[in-house]
Amino acid sequence: MVFKHFAARVSLHVMGLLVTLAIASYLLMLPGYHAATIIVILIVAYQSYLLLGYVNKTNAELTRFLDALKFADFSQRFHMTQLGTGFSELGETFTQIMQRAAASRNDQELELRHLKALVEHVPVPLITIADDKKVTLCNNSARRLFGTYSVANVQDLAQFGEQFAQKLPVMLAGERQLLSFQVDNMERMLAVQTTQLVQSGRQEKLISLQDIQSELDHTQIKAWQDLVRVLTHEIMNSITPVTSLAKTASALADDARSQVVQRAPDWRDLIDELDDVSNAVETVARRSDTLMNFVTSYRRLTRLPPADKKEVCLTEYLQEIAALIHNDWCAADIALQIDVEPQGLRARIDSAMVEQLLLNLLKNAEQALQQNACDKPKVVRIGIGLNKRGHMEMTVEDSGPGIDDEIAEQVFVPFFTTKREGSGVGLALTRQVMIAHGGNVRLSRSTLGGAKFTLTF
Incomplete structure (x- = not known):
């Protein structure tokens, strides 16, 4: 309908222009009508101007509409009433197209922002x-x-x-x-x-x-706990009656020896044999007790309670721990250095768990320094600070001989120990305490020359 109006108006302009041109041509052939001819020619020029202006206005609006779509300028509006009847409807159509395109663009942007938010989170x-x-x-x-x-x-x-x-x-x-x-x-x-x-x-x-490091840590710890729980249960079931019977047998051997000495003091051979029996049974009882204590220590690996975290001032906390070992270390000529940066640093930890952890590490450092035969100073350093991610890091390092790289990966495994009298519980328990705090423990070489344990909370 719009274009029919447009074609009709253009046709009227063209017909009027043709009629005026015909009149101008006729007047040019008649002598003496110079003024009329000039006037008609001016009318032809004016009609041509009106026709071109009308067409150009329409083309300009169409160009503006296409440019708005091309450059996504959805703020453009089209009011074409000045172009004549029917063009107002075309302008409204253009405006509606722009509004729908703007709405579609907004929906796409909202969906894109939604997807980006999902990915970000x-x-x-x-x-x-x-x-x-x-x-x-x-x-x-x-x-x-x-x-x-x-x-x-x-x-x-x-x-x-x-x-x-x-x-x-x-x-x-x-x-x-x-x-x-x-x-x-x-x-x-x-x-x-x-x-x-x-x-x-x-x-x-x-x-x-x-x-998945935390999941792996918890799975590994649970596997060790299940294994230790089964082993300790079976060992305790087997060793408990042995210990009891050994103690009973030892008491019976002592009673028999006393009676023989009282009634037949000349039976030296029998008395000696009873002494041997008593010593053997006592040895069995003593070793059974040692084994029970050994198994009991491993039960701690399966009964570690959840961390009861409370805020503590780390400088004061370390000073209290240092007081526990001060006398023994002074006698052994071991220097303890404490470095907390910043000085007023506080942290939420299970103080009892971490205290036991630190005492185990300090005891290991003391034993390492006592085994070191060189003349360099015996130094243990405890350092606490924040890493680049804002996590608290605690280091315990010594000037001892250190730990060989071949066994460094195994020191946190339950049952593994390099000490003759060791149980293999201390460092395994240290790892469990750190996992309970949502952190980890790592072994490396210290600048002091010995071992360096880094605890990241």
Whole structure:
């Protein structure tokens, strides 16, 4: 309908122009009508101007409409009543198209923001690796995982461990692996899975990096606890009657020896044999008691209560622990250094658990220093501070001989010990206490020359 009105008006303009041109041509052939001819020619020019203006106005509005769509300028409105009858409807149609396009664009932006918000708040870190080796951190979890380190391409992954840097870029779509990830002096185990994405002919890999270190720690600890619980139960069931019978037999042997001495003091051979029996039975009873105490110590691995965390001032806390060992260490000529930075640092910990943990580590350091035959000073240092992620780190290091790299990975395993009189409980219990605090413990070489235990809470 709009275009019919447009065609009709254009036709009227053209017909009027043709009639005027015909009149002008006729007047040019008649002599003496110069003024009339000039007037008609001016009328032709004016009609041509009106026709071109009318067409140009229509084209301008159409161009403005198409440009608005091209550049997504949805604020444009079209009021074309000045172009004549019917064009107001065309203007309203253009305006409605722009409004619908704007609404569709808003819906798309809302959906995009919603999807971005979902990705940002996904608890699993997500990254992408493009064909040009560019790495993009897709959400908050990924940025928290990598911390303050700059990660822009695959070469930057080398700062998180050799295994992580080598295997992550070459993983195939759909592949799943467990990779070691090292950051801020902490080693984590990540469950890594990749997916291939293709967008606008550009390929990239979407990689999820799920931290499962805590789950692995809890699973491993539970496995050890189940094993120790079964072993200690069976051992205690077997050794308890042996201990009881050995003590009874020892008492009976002593009674028999006393009676023989009283009634037949000349039976020296029998008395000697009874002495041997009594000593043997006492040895069995004594060893049975030792074994029961040994098994009882392992039961602590399966009965560690949940951490009862309370806020403590760490400087005062360490000074109280230092007072417990002061006299013994002064006699052994061992110097204890305490460094807390900042001085007023406070933390929420289970003070009883951590105290036992520190005493175990300090006792290990003392024994290591006593075994060290060199003349260098005997020093133990306790340091506390905050790492780059704001987590509290506590270090216990000594100037002893240190621990061989071959056994460094085994020292936290229950039952494992390098000491002749050791039970293999202390460091295993230390690891459990740290897991109960949501942290971990790591062994390395100290700048003092000996072992360095780093506790990250």
